[in-house]
Amino acid sequence: MNIDIRVAGTGEDLQKRLRLASGLLLAHKIRSTVRDWDGTRCDCVVVTGDDLFGQRVRAYAALKQIPVLTITRANDTFDPATNTIGDGAPLNLYVRAFLAILQAGDALSRARAPVASGEDRIGLLALSRALADREGDLLAMVDGIEVHILQSSGHVAARSQQDLEQAKDQLGSPGWQFRDSNGKPCDSCYFESLDIFMIRAGIRYGGMLPAFPVAEYRLGCWPDLGTAPDLVDPLRIASLVAKGHRSLDELAGLTGIDQSQVSGILWGFRAASLLVPEGRRDTLASRPESKARMPYANVFQKLASRFGLFQKSW
Amino acid sequence: MMENPDSAAVKLVIAGPVGAGKTTTIRSLSETEPLSTEMPMTEAAMGDKTTTTVAFDFSTVMLDEEVPLFIYGLPGQSRFQHMWPIILEGAFGVVLVLDARDEALEGTCQEWLGVLDEIVPGLPVVIGVTKTDTLEAPSLRSLRSALASKGIVLPVFTFDARNREQANHVIRALLATMA
Ligand SMILES: Nc1nc2c(ncn2[C@@H]2O[C@H](COP(=O)(O)OP(=O)(O)OP(=O)(O)O)[C@@H](O)[C@H]2O)c(=O)[nH]1
Ligand SMILES: [Mg+2]
Numbered sequence: 001m002n003i004d005i006r007v008a009g010t011g012e013d014l015q016k017r018l019r020l021a022s023g024l025l026l027a028h029k030i031r032s033t034v035r036d037w038d039g040t041r042c043d044c045v046v047v048t049g050d051d052l053f054g055q056r057v058r059a060y061a062a063l064k065q066i067p068v069l070t071i072t073r074a075n076d077t078f079d080p081a082t083n084t085i086g087d088g089a090p091l092n093l094y095v096r097a098f099l100a101i102l103q104a105g106d107a108l109s110r111a112r113a114p115v116a117s118g119e120d121r122i123g124l125l126a127l128s129r130a131l132a133d134r135e136g137d138l139l140a141m142v143d144g145i146e147v148h149i150l151q152s153s154g155h156v157a158a159r160s161q162q163d164l165e166q167a168k169d170q171l172g173s174p175g176w177q178f179r180d181s182n183g184k185p186c187d188s189c190y191f192e193s194l195d196i197f198m199i200r201a202g203i204r205y206g207g208m209l210p211a212f213p214v215a216e217y218r219l220g221c222w223p224d225l226g227t228a229p230d231l232v233d234p235l236r237i238a239s240l241v242a243k244g245h246r247s248l249d250e251l252a253g254l255t256g257i258d259q260s261q262v263s264g265i266l267w268g269f270r271a272a273s274l275l276v277p278e279g280r281r282d283t284l285a286s287r288p289e290s291k292a293r294m295p296y297a298n299v300f301q302k303l304a305s306r307f308g309l310f311q312k313s314w
Numbered sequence: 315m316m317e318n319p320d321s322a323a324v325k326l327v328i329a330g331p332v333g334a335g336k337t338t339t340i341r342s343l344s345e346t347e348p349l350s351t352e353m354p355m356t357e358a359a360m361g362d363k364t365t366t367t368v369a370f371d372f373s374t375v376m377l378d379e380e381v382p383l384f385i386y387g388l389p390g391q392s393r394f395q396h397m398w399p400i401i402l403e404g405a406f407g408v409v410l411v412l413d414a415r416d417e418a419l420e421g422t423c424q425e426w427l428g429v430l431d432e433i434v435p436g437l438p439v440v441i442g443v444t445k446t447d448t449l450e451a452p453s454l455r456s457l458r459s460a461l462a463s464k465g466i467v468l469p470v471f472t473f474d475a476r477n478r479e480q481a482n483h484v485i486r487a488l489l490a491t492m493a
Contacts, residue, residue, distance in 0.1 A: 152453075152455065153451060153453040153455055154453050154454055154455050154458075155451055155453070157451075191450075191451050193472075219467060220462060220467070221458055221462065221467065221470075222467065222468065222469040222470065222487070224454055224469075224470060224471055224472055225471065225483065225487070226442065226443070226471030226472045226473035226480055226483060226484060226487075227472060227473060227474070227480060228483075229479040229480055229482065229483035229486075232486060235469075235486060235487055235490040236490055236493065238469075238490065239490040239491055239493055242467055242491070294406060294492065295324055295406045295492075299324055299377075299381065300489070300492065300493075302324075302377040302378055302381055303324070303377060303383065303406075303489055304489055304493070306375070306377045306378075306383070307482055307485045307486050307489060308482065308486065309486050309489050309490060309493065
């Protein structure tokens with residue numbers, strides 16, 4: 001992957017120097033491009049600190065958490081504390097400046113990491129497979145958007161809510177790529193619950209997905225849907241899977257939920273790591289014989305309808 | 315002492331440590347303001363203190379025109395533990411409310427599950443973790459893996475106890491485990 005360096009109004013001469021420095025980055029096995037700033041996301045934006053435009057771009061970049069290299073006329077040195085470099089500084093200092101800035105973000109590891117190309121045509125499936133045998137966190141990329149799948153904490157995170165929404169729109173599409181995440185997403189990331197993110201995706205794209213092989217799994221964990229009170233069907237599916245119902249037919253029949261939706265919800269469970277392969281029997285405690293007084297069926301019906309257990313999720 | 319409730323009553327108990335959000339949950343679930351019943355305590359129950367009062371929460375929600383659901387809050391302090399079996403008697407399920415900011419969350423949770431299971435073995439329980447809104451990136455992972463390592467599979471919901479819809483959803487999860 002190329003490192004995307006952008007230049008905001010720094011003049012012809014300087015642009016040439018930056019291109020030369022960019023070429024020298026190859027010696028560090030880093031491919032980079034230098035282009036004009038167009039306001040979109042990039043790995044580093046170079047601005048002149050002495051003019052108003054440069055200052056505006058710098059403020060905007062700070063807001064978007066885009067690393068900035070500031071050019072000043074004051075001297076010919078590089079100050080790593082402020083990422084400021086003098087316009088007369090030698091090329092090798094520019095190279096050092098880029099390396100320092102890129103190292104601070106995680107652009108470098110991304111540029112160097114082998115990127116597995118997603119052959120799966122549906123983002124959610126590709127994601128689900130990429131997560132399948134992984135305990136750690138994953139960085140998922142689509143359309144220049146990065147989504148951190150933080151299995152360690154149960155979140156998804158992106159630079160902004162807008163990024164996350166865009167990523168959701170892509171979960172039915174191809175083009176996703178993945179690599180290990182270093183676990184540290186952006187500093188002021190936008191977070192969402194991993195369970196809710198995946199289950200909503202499963203519901204949304206259920207119709208496009210293959211039938212989920214539910215017989216191969218059991219419920220390892222209930223989804224945390226506490227902050228998504230509109231998601232009722234996934235609760236009912238979780239309950240039945242927990243009780244050992246293992247076919248889509250059965251699950252659809254018992255709930256009255258469309259089979260492709262049941263399957264979609266299960267894909268969501270899988271991507272959120274809520275299902276464990278049936279073969280892997282951990283300590284499965286059998287709960288003691290219940291001494292609780294179960295409500296009579298008609299009372300249960302009243303409870304269920306009062307609290308809306310059977311209402312449709314969508 | 316509190317009277318044994320009517321054996322036909324439909325009863326739900328909200329349990330959990332002091333300050334976790336039990337009263338708030340009950341208030342969110344209720345259509346009317348819950349009652350707090352003041353109870354005189356015996357000398358024995360209180361150790362060296364002779365008198366005190368404890369407020370436990372009580373509220374009703376009508377399931378239809380005739381059938382009320384009684385919701386009880388279990389007084390959190392362990393010195394009121396002697397009341398717990400009485401309050402839990404006949405309940406169809408429990409919401410165990412825990413505070414996400416509790417640094418010993420897993421321990422607190424397992425302690426409570428242990429106590430509840432001792433009083434009413436096999437009682438359906440869901441866990442509602444409150445106050446995650448006060449944390450930057452709250453995580454259930456360690457609580458989940460603590461439960462999973464014991465083979466316990468039950469709903470663990472993060473929710474805002476002040477939010478009616480979310481409190482209702484926790485009850486739905488409880489009902490889902492029983493469906
Ligand atoms: N921010 C936030 N505050 C909450 C939440 N749940 C409860 N609180 C607050 O936490 C405080 C304690 O809640 P209570 O409902 O009184 O706790 P309790 O479990 O009844 O406490 P005791 O009766 O003393 O055992 C109140 O100020 C609530 O408003 C939540 O999800 N988020
Ligand atoms: Mg209270």
